[in-house]
Amino acid sequence: MKVAWAGSRETLELSDRMAKLVANDPVFEKFTRPMLGRKELFKNTLRKAAHGWKLIVDLRLTEEEAKWLRLYIDEPAYTDLHWGMFIPAIEGQGTEEQKKKWLPLAQKMKIIGCYAQTELGHGSNVQGLETTATFDPQADEFVIHSPTLTSSKWWPGGLGKASTHALVYARLIVGGEFHGVHGFIVQLRSLEDHSPLPGITVGDIGLKFGNGAYNTMDNGVLRFDHVRIPRNQMLMRVSQVTKEGKYMQSDVPRQLIYGTMVYVRQTIVVDASKALSRAVCIATRYSAVRRQFGSRNGGPETQVIDYKTQQSRLFPLLASAYAFRFVGEWLKWLYMDVKQRLEANDFSTLPEAHACTAGLKSLTTTATADGIEECRKLCGGHGYLVSSGLPELFAVYIPACTYEGDNVVLLLQVARFIVKTVSELGYKQPVGTTAYMGRVATLMQNNCAVRTAEDWLNPGAIVEAFEARAARMAVACGRQLAKFENPEEGFAELASDLVEASVAHCQLIVVSKFIEKLQQDIPGKGVKQSLEILCYVYALFLLHKHQGDFLAVGYLTPKQALLANDQLRTLYSKVRPNAIALVDSFNYTDHYLGSILGRYDGNVYPKLYEAAWEDPLNDSDVADGFHQYVQPILKQKLHSAKL
Numbered sequence: 001m002k003v004a005w006a007g008s009r010e011t012l013e014l015s016d017r018m019a020k021l022v023a024n025d026p027v028f029e030k031f032t033r034p035m036l037g038r039k040e041l042f043k044n045t046l047r048k049a050a051h052g053w054k055l056i057v058d059l060r061l062t063e064e065e066a067k068w069l070r071l072y073i074d075e076p077a078y079t080d081l082h083w084g085m086f087i088p089a090i091e092g093q094g095t096e097e098q099k100k101k102w103l104p105l106a107q108k109m110k111i112i113g114c115y116a117q118t119e120l121g122h123g124s125n126v127q128g129l130e131t132t133a134t135f136d137p138q139a140d141e142f143v144i145h146s147p148t149l150t151s152s153k154w155w156p157g158g159l160g161k162a163s164t165h166a167l168v169y170a171r172l173i174v175g176g177e178f179h180g181v182h183g184f185i186v187q188l189r190s191l192e193d194h195s196p197l198p199g200i201t202v203g204d205i206g207l208k209f210g211n212g213a214y215n216t217m218d219n220g221v222l223r224f225d226h227v228r229i230p231r232n233q234m235l236m237r238v239s240q241v242t243k244e245g246k247y248m249q250s251d252v253p254r255q256l257i258y259g260t261m262v263y264v265r266q267t268i269v270v271d272a273s274k275a276l277s278r279a280v281c282i283a284t285r286y287s288a289v290r291r292q293f294g295s296r297n298g299g300p301e302t303q304v305i306d307y308k309t310q311q312s313r314l315f316p317l318l319a320s321a322y323a324f325r326f327v328g329e330w331l332k333w334l335y336m337d338v339k340q341r342l343e344a345n346d347f348s349t350l351p352e353a354h355a356c357t358a359g360l361k362s363l364t365t366t367a368t369a370d371g372i373e374e375c376r377k378l379c380g381g382h383g384y385l386v387s388s389g390l391p392e393l394f395a396v397y398i399p400a401c402t403y404e405g406d407n408v409v410l411l412l413q414v415a416r417f418i419v420k421t422v423s424e425l426g427y428k429q430p431v432g433t434t435a436y437m438g439r440v441a442t443l444m445q446n447n448c449a450v451r452t453a454e455d456w457l458n459p460g461a462i463v464e465a466f467e468a469r470a471a472r473m474a475v476a477c478g479r480q481l482a483k484f485e486n487p488e489e490g491f492a493e494l495a496s497d498l499v500e501a502s503v504a505h506c507q508l509i510v511v512s513k514f515i516e517k518l519q520q521d522i523p524g525k526g527v528k529q530s531l532e533i534l535c536y537v538y539a540l541f542l543l544h545k546h547q548g549d550f551l552a553v554g555y556l557t558p559k560q561a562l563l564a565n566d567q568l569r570t571l572y573s574k575v576r577p578n579a580i581a582l583v584d585s586f587n588y589t590d591h592y593l594g595s596i597l598g599r600y601d602g603n604v605y606p607k608l609y610e611a612a613w614e615d616p617l618n619d620s621d622v623a624d625g626f627h628q629y630v631q632p633i634l635k636q637k638l639h640s641a642k643l
């Protein structure tokens with residue numbers, strides 16, 4: 001199962017080597033992180049990033065090894081944005097000449113870059129950005145300017161203190177005409193002493209949610225006062241500005257300017273499976289250690305993992321972690337395919353790639369953020385201790401629901417894609433993830449054939465149920481929209497229903513990709529069977545949770561919905577014997593997991609007890625401040641009889 005989770009034996013071995021390299025290096029210690037003040041915390045992150053880079057250089061690590069190393073260091077840092085957005089943006093939107101100039105500098109870390117798109121006043125509405133880039137033909141330069149307070153760049157990670165350069169998104173003005181938002185490479189700080197260059201005001205935006213957590217990152221604010229950059233620092237793969245001040249659009253669609261977001265959303269789906277699996281690993285191991293009630297004749301109490309309620313909350317999350325892992329693998333393939341096509345100037349699959357990355361980013365991050373919090377509750381009181389690892393994981397993870405596109409805004413993008421597909425059904429055969437809509441007549445007509453709980457153990461029955469629900473919800477939205485004279489007004493009015501239809505479509509993708517995974521050759525005794533059980537758990541859990549949808553569209557009867565729930569209960573009993581093995585298969589070191597409750601050896605109570613004494617409050621028996629603030633109260637002489 002470790003191989004199935006990792007994707008291949010090579011990846012398992014490689015990631016295992018990197019995990020151990022990090023776990024055995026004292027520089028990467030992270031247990032004291034939540035106790036540190038901001039400055040110390042940030043300096044410590046810089047130290048870790050520098051040590052990580054030294055290891056990459058000294059050990060001549062490959063790009064793949066370096067990615068795993070950064071993952072296991074497990075601390076948000078400017079390097080995430082440098083490698084994860086700045087470099088990919090230049091790769092995707094730069095000309096060959098620009099790539100030749102900037103990529104070697106960035107890859108050798110001679111410069112540090114960030115992705116400066118969002119502003120104080122606008123994040124979701126990218127076309128609403130206010131920063132301007134005005135072409136000055138005399139000087140052959142762009143003038144980058146922040147005309148208003150709300151145009152201040154706000155949020156970019158790595159911007160506040162670390163970056164020397166930024167990829168700045170600004171409205172292009174050539175000859176007095178606006179040409180929409182484009183990307184520009186702008187140097188922010190001196191490469192000698194790191195001080196901000198003239199015209200640049202830059203700093204950190206301040207503390208964020210949670211102790212430690214995402215505060216290791218220097219999310220920044222940035223203003224430009226007529227900062228000049230050479231013309232060739234506008235990324236010019238999509239459109240160009242000539243020396244003479246002529247704006248030219250190439251054959252490449254404008255949307256490619258958003259290409260970096262497609263790339264990162266795809267990586268975020270893979271990361272969701274990592275974050276959720278960490279939380280599930282902690283909660284599962286601890287649920288096997290923790291005992292409450294049920295002791296007979298002085299025997300041991302019941303392991304909480306044996307309670308059906310615990311199983312019905314925990315096992316769907318375990319199944320979701322696996323589901324997200326496999327849909328992430330598929331999405332990576334889809335992205336690579338689109339990337340290759342784009343390089344050959346075939347842009348036909350870009351809209352689907354956008355819809356899939358946006359929708360799956362939204363679906364998986366929402367479920368993961370909620371799932372981590374559920375895992376905290378599954379660990380009872382001890383889950384609230386920082387040493388459980390869950391509070392920090394939650395605090396670091398939740399912004400994923402917002403960054404790289406607010407999850408609701410992204411589902412509305414999916415809705416546009418679905419509505420367009422439905423409206424074109426009469427003359428255009430849908431392909432890819434919307435191919436099922438080509439069978440819309442059948443899906444609208446046929447109802448569920450399930451008669452017994454066992455009938456639900458059938459991939460065909462499950463896929464058809466999810467297809468029928470998604471198709472019927474999409475068609476219902478299409479019909480409602482048709483009643484509006486102005487389609488945009490209709491879209492705004494029906495936005496909540498459209499979001500639900502998008503969720504149904506995205507859940508269908510995840511379920512289908514899990515089932516497709518099971519059709520592949522999966523080596524290892526019992527591995528495929530265990531994955532089949534998890535796949536049914538994932539699908540039937542969703543069906544149970546959203547049974548209102550399946551009933552409302554008239555595909556299921558209440559009896560069939562109940563049968564699905566009966567089957568789900570049976571499946572939980574089948575997951576139980578392998579639950580620990582299924583989380584051990586994630587192959588996480590205790591260092592990466594960062595949790596006393598989730599320790600591999602299960603030695604929870606002694607270690608919790610030990611850790612308590614390491615809290616700074618326990619440095620002395622009598623607390624600082626006792627003599628000053630508590631003792632006077634204890635010693636006071638009160639005159640009032642009542643008191």
Ligand SMILES: CCCCCCCCCC/C=C\CCCC(=O)SCCNC(=O)CCNC(=O)[C@H](O)C(C)(C)COP(=O)(O)OP(=O)(O)OC[C@H]1O[C@@H](n2cnc3c(N)ncnc32)[C@H](O)[C@@H]1OP(=O)(O)O
Pocket residue numbers: 067080081083084085115117118123124125126127157255256258259261262264267350351354402403404405406409413416
């Ligand atoms: C080394 C490995 C590391 C891996 C990890 C690295 C990263 C780690 C994570 C680090 C942590 C945090 C990073 C966070 C970074 C950020 O948050 S960056 C900022 C992100 N910002 C957003 O996501 C903004 C969200 N808004 C938008 O994306 C768009 O503006 C929106 C999709 C909402 C569209 O707005 P509209 O105004 O409605 O649309 P237009 O701009 O007019 O465009 C419409 C058409 O374009 C199509 N479209 C839209 N987006 C894309 C896209 N990305 N790709 C392709 N096509 C796109 C859309 O479908 C419309 O097409 P149509 O006209 O219908 O055919």
Ligand SMILES: Cc1cc2nc3c(=O)[nH]c(=O)nc-3n(C[C@H](O)[C@H](O)[C@H](O)COP(=O)(O)OP(=O)(O)OC[C@H]3O[C@@H](n4cnc5c(N)ncnc54)[C@H](O)[C@@H]3O)c2cc1C
Pocket residue numbers: 081115116117118121122123124125154155156157214219399402403404405406407408409412495
């Ligand atoms: C930790 C973190 C790191 C970040 N890193 C970066 C970075 O490196 N670079 C960068 O450029 N940006 C970064 N961002 C910014 C991030 O991309 C934006 O915050 C995000 O895109 C959401 O935009 P917003 O803040 O404008 O939200 P808003 O759009 O203001 O959202 C507020 C509310 O309005 C709703 N809403 C907005 N529009 C609509 C609509 N059309 N229909 C219905 N509801 C709507 C949303 O659903 C939400 O509930 C980061 C943000 C965070 C939190």
